[in-house]
Amino acid sequence: MSGNVVKLAENVVECRNCGLRGMCTPASVNKATQSLLDNVIRKRRPVARGEVLMRYGMAQNSIYCVRSGSIKSFAATDDGHEMVTGFHLPGELIGLAGINDRSSNCTAVALETSSVCEIPLDRMDELRRRVPELQDELLRMMSLNILHYQNLMVLLGRKSAEERLAAFLFSLSNRFKQRGFSASEFYLSMSRTDIANFLGLAVETVSRVFTRFDEDGLLTVQRKYIHIHDMTKLRMLAGNPTPRQQLMAQS
Amino acid sequence: MSGNVVKLAENVVECRNCGLRGMCTPASVNKATQSLLDNVIRKRRPVARGEVLMRYGMAQNSIYCVRSGSIKSFAATDDGHEMVTGFHLPGELIGLAGINDRSSNCTAVALETSSVCEIPLDRMDELRRRVPELQDELLRMMSLNILHYQNLMVLLGRKSAEERLAAFLFSLSNRFKQRGFSASEFYLSMSRTDIANFLGLAVETVSRVFTRFDEDGLLTVQRKYIHIHDMTKLRMLAGNPTPRQQLMAQS
DNA sequence: CGATGTGTTGAGTTCACTCAAACTTAGTGG
DNA sequence: CCACTAAGTTTGAGTGAACTCAACACATCG
Numbered sequence: 260m261s262g263n264v265v266k267l268a269e270n271v272v273e274c275r276n277c278g279l280r281g282m283c284t285p286a287s288v289n290k291a292t293q294s295l296l297d298n299v300i301r302k303r304r305p306v307a308r309g310e311v312l313m314r315y316g317m318a319q320n321s322i323y324c325v326r327s328g329s330i331k332s333f334a335a336t337d338d339g340h341e342m343v344t345g346f347h348l349p350g351e352l353i354g355l356a357g358i359n360d361r362s363s364n365c366t367a368v369a370l371e372t373s374s375v376c377e378i379p380l381d382r383m384d385e386l387r388r389r390v391p392e393l394q395d396e397l398l399r400m401m402s403l404n405i406l407h408y409q410n411l412m413v414l415l416g417r418k419s420a421e422e423r424l425a426a427f428l429f430s431l432s433n434r435f436k437q438r439g440f441s442a443s444e445f446y447l448s449m450s451r452t453d454i455a456n457f458l459g460l461a462v463e464t465v466s467r468v469f470t471r472f473d474e475d476g477l478l479t480v481q482r483k484y485i486h487i488h489d490m491t492k493l494r495m496l497a498g499n500p501t502p503r504q505q506l507m508a509q510s
Numbered sequence: 511m512s513g514n515v516v517k518l519a520e521n522v523v524e525c526r527n528c529g530l531r532g533m534c535t536p537a538s539v540n541k542a543t544q545s546l547l548d549n550v551i552r553k554r555r556p557v558a559r560g561e562v563l564m565r566y567g568m569a570q571n572s573i574y575c576v577r578s579g580s581i582k583s584f585a586a587t588d589d590g591h592e593m594v595t596g597f598h599l600p601g602e603l604i605g606l607a608g609i610n611d612r613s614s615n616c617t618a619v620a621l622e623t624s625s626v627c628e629i630p631l632d633r634m635d636e637l638r639r640r641v642p643e644l645q646d647e648l649l650r651m652m653s654l655n656i657l658h659y660q661n662l663m664v665l666l667g668r669k670s671a672e673e674r675l676a677a678f679l680f681s682l683s684n685r686f687k688q689r690g691f692s693a694s695e696f697y698l699s700m701s702r703t704d705i706a707n708f709l710g711l712a713v714e715t716v717s718r719v720f721t722r723f724d725e726d727g728l729l730t731v732q733r734k735y736i737h738i739h740d741m742t743k744l745r746m747l748a749g750n751p752t753p754r755q756q757l758m759a760q761s
Numbered sequence: 762c763g764a765t766g767t768g769t770t771g772a773g774t775t776c777a778c779t780c781a782a783a784c785t786t787a788g789t790g791g
Numbered sequence: 792c793c794a795c796t797a798a799g800t801t802t803g804a805g806t807g808a809a810c811t812c813a814a815c816a817c818a819t820c821g
Contacts, residue, residue: 334660334661334664336664336749337749340668342663342664342667342668344660344663344664355653356653356656356657357653357657358649358650359650359654359657364657364660365660384646387645388642388645394638394639394645395635397649398609398648398649398652399609399610401606401649401653401656402606402607402608402610402652403610404656405606405607405652405655405656405659406607406608406610406615408659408660408662409585409595409607409615409616409659410585411659411663412659412662412663412666413585413587413595415663415667415710416593416666416707416708416709416710417587417591417593417710419777420776420777450798450799450800451800451801452799452800456667457667458667459666459667459668460777460778461777461778461779462799462800462801463777463778463779463800463801463802464776464777464778466800466801466802467777467801467802469800469801470801470802482785482786482799482800498587498588670808670809671808671809701766701767701768702767702768703767703768711809712809712810712811713767713768713769714768714769714770714809714810714811715808715809715810716768717768717769717770718769718770718809720768720769721769721770733767733768733817733818
């Protein structure tokens with residue numbers, strides 16, 4: 260395993276990659292508003308593995324931006340199972356769906372030791388009215404989020420188990436790359452069960468497809484460790500997404 | 511078939527139900543900005559059945575709000591099939607995912623004779639900076655949209671064919687009700703194929719489940735005409751969604 | 762009144778599921 | 792330090808829900 264293979268927990272995202280970078284490191288806004296911006300973030304708070312950031316059905320007064328580590332969010336279904344709605348990597352936002360009525364529609368849990376920026380909605384509302392660039396950025400992020408879910412619809416509605424897992428790995432790979440990490444070697448922070456619940460598959464199926472990919476020489480998998488050998492083939496298997504579709508699986 | 515059973519094409523949504531009502535009928539803004547608002551909507555334009563509002567991959571310079579009729583939007587998959595990402599009823603917005611980079615990620619087609627309000631993004635951008643209430647409304651709509659897609663993920667990832675169709679019909683029923691139409695009797699404007707492509711099923715499966723529902727006395731179905739007899743049972747079959755989840759299937 | 766598009770029904774198949782068991786790793790306490 | 796447990800993962804066998812392929816029925820329309 261070479262150079263920049265990392266566990267996310269060991270690294271902190273650069274603020275320039277952050278979804279709401281305008282909130283704390285104002286690049287596009289003038290100095291007059293800078294002190295204002297500094298006050299938006301309530302706290303950069305550490306989150307232990309398994310800790311709950313927001314809980315389904317509870318009041319939601321903040322959104323969160325991941326700084327390091329990884330977070331999963333999920334909704335409980337009626338039959339007791341859970342549907343994972345997203346895995347959040349550094350720089351990605353959590354809780355956008357709760358802005359409407361300030362109530363959480365899903366539960367967010369840290370998959371490993373992580374840290375997040377908590378952004379109180381009240382202060383964000385106040386601030387975005389004063390800083391148009393921030394408003395635009397937020398709108399952009401939400402639009403991107405909607406696009407992402409539309410791609411997930413195609414994945415869940417029309418793709419086979421192999422295609423789903425390939426698309427998932429390809430997405431992760433790209434997101435690691437964007438963050439300066441290795442695209443071909445990484446550790447999964449989520450369990451097979453989480454992956455299955457995200458892809459709409461059974462755990463056993465996820466495991467079997469991993470094994471098949473390994474046997475085919477497409478990649479090497481050892482529990483959480485993944486080494487992709489043939490990225491082109493993986494992209495093909497995933498259904499050859501266009502660059503814009505590669506953002507799948509975030510949020 | 512009693513009183514208020516209608517085809518959407520025959521009716522125009524009240525502006526108070528419109529997703530961006532602030533855009534054209536300013537209730538929450540003062541009179542000073544009213545003339546401003548009137549100028550945002552480029553045109554209330556009629557759309558013929560089959561007409562394309564926006565096309566995948568093309569530049570997108572507007573979003574649309576349905577006034578009457580119904581619109582479907584879909585993405586083409588690699589294998590030539592299409593995945594319907596949403597059916598839009600009067601008052602619902604189309605094209606929110608394109609705000610980010612002003613390019614369409616899906617194609618939108620009228621299912622019947624319809625009319626829409628076209629809202630140019632440039633003018634909307636300009637206007638929302640001047641009218642905070644409009645900004646808030648837009649943010650709310652996008653947040654709701656994200657919530658909606660999260661619910662769709664559960665549907666596509668974890669529900670059976672019966673549950674999917676039940677949830678679909680229950681959602682339609684509620685949306686008709688909200689618009690003052692009958693919740694128990696209505697006409698479908700989309701084909702079985704469209705429904706199948708939206709629910710991630712085969713056409714034959716949709717047809718079979720419709721038949722089963724009819725045989726069970728849950729509803730009467732005659733091609734496009736639907737009469738729901740047991741709304742409680744339908745809600746149960748759909749997975750007993752909470753009121754907040756009932757907005758599923760819009761956008 | 763055929764022609765065409767749309768919807769339904771039937772037969773057989775398959776992919777992913779469930780159930781069950783073995784195995785692996787990590788954590789815990791004697 | 793090792794036995795023991797619990798949690799997570801893999802593998803196998805059999806099943807079933809939804810799919811595909813194919814034929815048929817029914818509208819709508821020129």
